[in-house]
Amino acid sequence: MTLTKVSILIKNGRIITSVTDKVSDIYIEGDKIKAIGKNLDVKSELVIDADGLFVFPGGIDPHVHMHLPTPAGFSADDFHSGSIAALYGGTTTLIDFVTPQRGQSMVEALKLRIEEAKDSLADYSFHVSPVEWNKKIGNEIEECIGMGFPSFKIYMAYKNSIGIDDNALYHVMHAVAKHGGIVLAHCEKGDEIEQLRNSFYEQGNTSPKYHALSRPSHLEALAVRRAIDLADQTQCPLYIVHVSASESVKHIIQAQKSEQPLYAETCPQYLLLNESVYEMEFTNAAKFVMSPPIRSEKDNHTLWQAIANGNISSVGTDHCPFTMEQKMQGKDDFRKIPNGAGGVEHRLGLLYTYGVAAGKISLKKMVDVFSTQPAKLFGLYPKKGEIAVGSDADIVIWNPSKSSKISAKSHHSNTDISAWEGFNIKGEPTHVIKGGAIAIENGKLAPNIEKGNLLKRQTTGRSHYFKYLHTPGSNNCGRV
Ligand code: URP
Ligand code: ZN
Ligand code: ZN
Numbered sequence: 001m002t003l004t005k006v007s008i009l010i011k012n013g014r015i016i017t018s019v020t021d022k023v024s025d026i027y028i029e030g031d032k033i034k035a036i037g038k039n040l041d042v043k044s045e046l047v048i049d050a051d052g053l054f055v056f057p058g059g060i061d062p063h064v065h066m067h068l069p070t071p072a073g074f075s076a077d078d079f080h081s082g083s084i085a086a087l088y089g090g091t092t093t094l095i096d097f098v099t100p101q102r103g104q105s106m107v108e109a110l111k112l113r114i115e116e117a118k119d120s121l122a123d124y125s126f127h128v129s130p131v132e133w134n135k136k137i138g139n140e141i142e143e144c145i146g147m148g149f150p151s152f153k154i155y156m157a158y159k160n161s162i163g164i165d166d167n168a169l170y171h172v173m174h175a176v177a178k179h180g181g182i183v184l185a186h187c188e189k190g191d192e193i194e195q196l197r198n199s200f201y202e203q204g205n206t207s208p209k210y211h212a213l214s215r216p217s218h219l220e221a222l223a224v225r226r227a228i229d230l231a232d233q234t235q236c237p238l239y240i241v242h243v244s245a246s247e248s249v250k251h252i253i254q255a256q257k258s259e260q261p262l263y264a265e266t267c268p269q270y271l272l273l274n275e276s277v278y279e280m281e282f283t284n285a286a287k288f289v290m291s292p293p294i295r296s297e298k299d300n301h302t303l304w305q306a307i308a309n310g311n312i313s314s315v316g317t318d319h320c321p322f323t324m325e326q327k328m329q330g331k332d333d334f335r336k337i338p339n340g341a342g343g344v345e346h347r348l349g350l351l352y353t354y355g356v357a358a359g360k361i362s363l364k365k366m367v368d369v370f371s372t373q374p375a376k377l378f379g380l381y382p383k384k385g386e387i388a389v390g391s392d393a394d395i396v397i398w399n400p401s402k403s404s405k406i407s408a409k410s411h412h413s414n415t416d417i418s419a420w421e422g423f424n425i426k427g428e429p430t431h432v433i434k435g436g437a438i439a440i441e442n443g444k445l446a447p448n449i450e451k452g453n454l455l456k457r458q459t460t461g462r463s464h465y466f467k468y469l470h471t472p473g474s475n476n477c478g479r480v
Helices: 079-088 106-116 135-147 166-178 190-202 209-213 217-234 246-257 268-272 275-279 282-288 297-308 324-330 347-356 363-377 462-467
Strands: 008-016 021-029 032-037 046-049 054-057 059-061 091-098 123-128 151-155 182-186 238-240 262-266 395-405 424-434 437-441
Touching: 008 363, 008 395, 054 363, 059 347, 059 363, 079 091, 079 424, 079 437, 091 106, 106 123, 106 135, 135 166, 151 166, 166 182, 166 217, 182 217, 190 209, 209 275, 217 238, 217 246, 246 262, 246 297, 262 297, 268 297, 268 347, 275 282, 282 324, 297 363, 347 363, 347 395, 347 424
Parallel strands: 008 046, 008 054, 059 091, 091 123, 123 151, 151 182, 182 238, 238 262
Antiparallel strands: 008 021, 021 032, 054 395, 395 424, 424 437
């Protein structure tokens, strides 16, 4: 059911964007921001007093996996449940993935995936994954871009299913660059990892810890280096997903210094958790089986620093939850534990608590990595990722004086486990507004909330990506 939207006036909130911090009013009509200013003289059907509260643009999570098929079954959230969890955490836009079977048309797979997502309550879009290379793939890349999907994720890991080799990657990058898109790369040396996994298992090492030991940092960093070189050769803008290791960050900084259009994403789990999680018994350790694995405290530190300095542009969640029953499929063989953890609901709370409140990043930087940079990099800006007249009215009103503890018992994701169990959170949304309508109010999902929109995105080619390249050390660096 579509409801007529009431106009909303948010009064006296402290509006934080990636570049400004000011107390003002915001007037919303329909699905857009209509006016911003002090003491706005407008008649509004709903007034929200935001005195003492922060107002952020709605979050864009550029990396989620809803209803992902795996040998252990689908990831536990579908687009409906996952989008509800997202909204509770202030994320109003999700970018998921289209992963075709080898031999299947990417365009066909994209159309099917669009159908699967139609019950999302957040707005949504997709990165498309070339899982092989041939001429047809080149044509389909052009077609996907023409349809409004200009970003393509490749996997250097998972070689026996969806991963591609360097030759295929070169051709994919060449085609994506030619048509003005961007490649996202999952960087882990797949062949070497496969050998390590099998040899650990054959020696009787079956527990979750061997998942981590078979995916060491240097095999991530080597793949990062290779992806950067191939992107340079093909002049292709590159976004490295879920960066977890200090060694990878070194390569990223080096390439950014040479002004290559290169961006990086990390996730809260690589900022806040360390390898001790794998020392616990199976039912705890299995929650942290994800790729790349959780690294060290030193890596946590490097990644925060890279965010503050602008070398890492974006924080996604890689939301890919499974239930304990699914994780148990790898009880006697870590290779069978489905990879991934949930987190779409907690990105803002974790960034605020352990980034801003802990003095590691500024509020503006938090907004930048949570919303603005993902919007800019993936062709959604300034419709999304901004609080400005004409932008979509996707807004989080955040009360910094509330506190809570994360638990699988109270989260909104469709799984009985959480990698964030017991984490304390400072702050919570009093309101999440999506497309001009209240989606969440004081911890409750609004009834009859409208479905989200499929977002077709724009690309303006390589020069677009240069435009948004961070200059480490510039005044946009986000140090507190
Ligand atoms: O372990 C993870 N990250 N699972 C999701 C798939 C991926 O590699 O992003
Ligand atoms: Zn990945
Ligand atoms: Zn992922």
